[in-house]
Amino acid sequence: MARYDLSEAEWRLIEPLLPNKPRGVPRVDDRRVINGIFYVLRTGSPWRDLPSRYGPHTTVYNRYNRWAKAGVWLKVFEALAAKSPQSLHLIDSSIIRAHQHAAGGKKGGPDHAIGRSRGGLSTKINALVNQDGLPLRIVLSAGQASDKAAVAELIDGLPPAQALVADRGYDAQAVIELVRSRGGCAHIPTQKDRKLQRSVDPAIYRQRNLVERFFCKLKHFRRIATRFDKLARNFLAAVLLASTRLWLRAYESTP
Template structure:
């Protein structure tokens, strides 16, 4: 087994979440899903171009085409959400991280969709907004342009969910967010900005646990194709991020 390949335990976790066999095309059976997934994770983890995928994973065109096709079909989103559905809602952390966009990802047509790429202080970038549970595992991930406000992603992170105790830094200090969390049955633990007339205090021990979301981003960026955005389409980059997050879930589940 190669270094970044799925273990038998991880494969057993993800197998039921994959679509059934698509049958034969042009008289040929499709390449084994496990081999394809191993090839995809090799690319995500090492950051190599698809063309440089080692031959042991099969034709790079087959591996990329399945990654791309299943990204468009929402398969990778469904796999991630199926694993994240087992997360408790008692304690959650919200934060974001800026990802630099490679020049190959920034060549969209003029006047077309922005594909979650914007221009921030560091240049062209994408922002990953994440909701993480009390075990440091991702529950919801939303991409946005690099210059977008962190606050704007919060309604999307909680869309269709109930809220528990939600912890975030003062960058999320806004009445709309406090009211949203309260409406979802939760309590927001967010310190106020220094210029506010009325200051809110947050339990120090609870606030220290924010390192869980920071450690999540650190683990996520071990996947080099996530740490730098090479994908031009927002759907493909989101698929790459969710697959990396899915691998974190598989590792956790395989050890419990």
């Protein structure tokens, strides 16, 4: 088994979540194709440089692209994340530089979550993780977008947690009220220039390092540490697949 390939335990977890094979011409081996996708995501290699053991690179890329468009990768990720106990939510964002290949789309086209921030053209990954640092929701936005603007989409549809933890960048009364309206309590420090300072439980706030560690693990996938995909849909698929791999490893290590 190659370095980045799925283990037997990981494959047993993900196989039932894949689409049923269509009638007629059999689909190329799912496991081999998905291993090829993970190789590209982890190493950052161009698709055409995929080792021959994974089959034609066009087959692997076309499956990645087609299933991204069909929402398959999102469904797989959500199926694994659905078993989270939801006792604690932690949110944060991370800026990803967009490679010139990703930023070369036509002006006036659809929004592909690329904007100009302090570091140049970039995308922001907004993430919500649970008490184990495992991702529950991923949202992309342009690099210059406010962190607060992604909160509603991050928590929408999720069972409310007892506590939601975030840094000062999320300090807004609208965010506090949104969390409270869903039955939770927001642990978000106030901006230093505010007259009225909100107290935050230090023991709970220290847990915020879990979401920071999640981003560190995510960026081990070089295809995510730098954005090469022009389409937001395909870059989101890469982030969801890397997040899926983290869930698979967590399940594999659970006795």
